[in-house]
Amino acid sequence: MTVDEYPDTASGPFPSPPSSFVDGDDRDIEVRAFDEDTDALVEMYVDFSQEDRAQGVPPVGEDRVRDWLDTLTADGYNVVAWHDDRAVGHATLVPDGTGGYELAIFVHQDYQGAGIGTRLLRNLLGHGAEQGVERVWLTVERWNRAAVALYEKVGFETVDTESFELEMAIRV
Numbered sequence: 310m311t312v313d314e315y316p317d318t319a320s321g322p323f324p325s326p327p328s329s330f331v332d333g334d335d336r337d338i339e340v341r342a343f344d345e346d347t348d349a350l351v352e353m354y355v356d357f358s359q360e361d362r363a364q365g366v367p368p369v370g371e372d373r374v375r376d377w378l379d380t381l382t383a384d385g386y387n388v389v390a391w392h393d394d395r396a397v398g399h400a401t402l403v404p405d406g407t408g409g410y411e412l413a414i415f416v417h418q419d420y421q422g423a424g425i426g427t428r429l430l431r432n433l434l435g436h437g438a439e440q441g442v443e444r445v446w447l448t449v450e451r452w453n454r455a456a457v458a459l460y461e462k463v464g465f466e467t468v469d470t471e472s473f474e475l476e477m478a479i480r481v
Contacts, residue, residue, distance in 0.1 A: 312409060312446035312468055312478050319443075319480045320464030323435035326388050333423035336392050340432040343387035347378055349396040350389065354378075358418040367415060385410070386440055388433045390425050398425050400433040402442060409444040409478075410437065430463050438481045446478040 329339040354367045354374045362369075368377050381387065381401045390398030397420040402410040412433070416426045437445065447465070449456050451474065460477050469476035 312476055314468045315444050315478045316466045316480050321481050323431045325435035325439050326432045332425050339391045343389055353396040353417050361418050386437050388436055390429045398429045400429045402437045410442050412445050412447040426459055434481050448474040448476050451475050
């Protein structure tokens with residue numbers, strides 16, 4: 310799946326990693342570009358809540374998570390949010406073969422609602438822009454109001470509403 314329509318004007322500029330901040334729960338968080346530390350991400354995803362899985366991802370089970378992460382990190386751009394030595398969030402841009410990139414973002418359930426997703430997303434877009442990424446899209450379940458609000462806050466626009474999921478896009 311790809312998106313055919315993108316906004317005419319670019320959003321941003323966006324920060325790029327590394328960056329650090331204190332989240333809404335007074336935790337020191339650092340966002341860094343992915344550095345091959347797959348084990349920490351696997352640990353985060355193995356412990357990921359079933360209720361927070363959407364569209365079949367992240368997969369369930371350590372072997373399936375490892376295979377999935379190998380695919381995401383092979384050709385795309387990835388940033389990870391860290392609390393001390395624990396991976397607590399991950400966002401990725403995966404090339405779609407048409408010059409666009411599909412976005413996916415995940416924040417561990419123990420860290421949601423504290424502003425990490427916004428910072429993670431903004432840093433991913435900045436990191437992608439530094440690498441030459443210009444067009445980013447995503448699909449989101451229309452009932453997921455928190456995610457839709459996050460994407461809109463960062464600058465995504467809805468480009469298709471004809472299916473069960475919303476298609477949103479941004480130009481960076």
